[in-house]
Amino acid sequence: MNQTAGGVTISGLSLAIGGVTILSGISFGVAPGEILYVIGRNGAGKSTLFKCIVGVARGFSGSITISGVDSRSLRARDRARLVAYVPQSSPGDVPYTVGEFLRMSRYPWRGVSSEAEDRRAVNEAMELTGTTELSERKMSSLSGGEKQKTMIASAMAQGASVILMDEPTTYLDYAHQVETMEVVARVNEERGVTMMIVTHDVNLAMGSSGVVVALADGRLLWTGEPRGLMEPGRLDEIYGVPFRQYRSDNPGDCPILAPERASL
């Protein structure tokens, strides 16, 4: 299906750990250069899905094809050239500088790319993510927002055409959420990098031109364009609570979706 670089095809993906089914028969595809949002309740299998794709979780059945290559046949290094990962919790007290970390991210290309190429990839990643001035800082001294930008820069420097991010904005304040998503959009638009993002922020998906995949209990519940989330009952089903749409006075604006609360 997606034979070009940056496409991801998941078909019939299932995973059970210790007899408990975590993922069951999931199939969907991501076109090269697309942004895909994965939503769903806690425990729906979103993070596990990502771990299967990036090679952290193993023992799944079904197939995962990244840039036209069957993921199972790949060595860790070769997989790392195709797909990069920004985990939910970034590493805590690591005694390295941002620059050292970004240079390490070139690991999958060791022996293949020249030192000049490595340096260029790192510098470009720092420029695009606005982390150039952090390069001499220790990782342990970074704020949450700076750390998240560094993790994105690291994924970029890795040179993969697909980046998976697990809840990139969850621990950030509003200003840093906006900044982080701007960085994500820049990497996607300027480099054509395919982005797959786990999020609990449905409005983030609403405001973008991407695709949404909703999981529930390890199954694919629904997939479609973001505006499909506005269909009556859709979000209620995904999250198990009644949702409302709050429209702004400006008819061109996208409505805000939020759960109904007892008192607002």
Add this chain to the structure above:
Amino acid sequence: MSLRMRVFTLFAVAAAVVITAPWFGVQFMTPFDIIGNYADPMELRIFWQLRVPRVILAWCAGAVFGLCGMVFQALFRNPLAEPSLLGVSSGAAFGAAAAIRMGLGTGLIGSFAIPSGAFAGAALAISIILAFSHNSRSASDATLLLAGVAISSLFSSLIMVFQYTGGAVEAYRLLSWTMGGIRVVGVNEGLRAFPPLVLTLFMSLFFSTELDLITFGDEIAVTRGVELEKTRRLLFAGMSLSVAIVVANCGPIAFIGLIAPHIARRIAGSGHRALAPCTAALGGSALVVCDTAARTLWAPADLPVGIIISFLGAPFFLWLLFGGRNN
């Protein structure tokens, strides 16, 4: 001071230690004692057959303990991991003691059986630790060390059984050996820790980027392309083998694996490519200095160097435990 200067200074000090140490001993020697026509053949022999081999063995052994500590700290992501605190050294000591107790401790058989027994013991200790830390993913600093304490006392008690049930001579041999001592006669014996040094240094440098990435956690390491299981297995096997050979020759000397990498980090930073040679230089020099002290402080008595190391290392360990590592 720049990194280059600091590393250069460290290596200069290490070289100075190696060059000056052989002159110290029961009797202080000067180059005039062994050079020229008036050199005393007895002193020549003492210098070249006893003191120089002993300095070489101590240096290589200290470097191996230091490097193993450095690698364990990265693999377990625990700043206090170290061959002796994890029980690997006492596992090796148990294996070696078992070989001695079974009467395989002498001659040509002994030079093969003791290190083999030590390797089996070290591998057993590592397997217990790994099985344990694999089952509880969230094993904290403290739990890992407590498991090490448990494994250590298990093997120590078995060694004591050997000591208690053995003959007097054998018991004394075992006792002084488990205290950790460097006793050699001849150049060949002096070079016994050289192959493990080559192995540990080569592996640390070869896997330096992998060790850096593993510090960031399994997920980062795997998704940046590290073959985690394979790398881990190779490193554990190489380090256990090296520790085993060194323990078989020098006894289970503690704390060098803790002290050397920690001081080296302050000099060379955390990147393992620069850290590994600095750790080796520091570990080697530290053990040579302590061993020189061991054979001069109470001369003509030759104190087991393990006693001196433990005396100095225990306060260092406490200091690390209570906040000294947050620099």
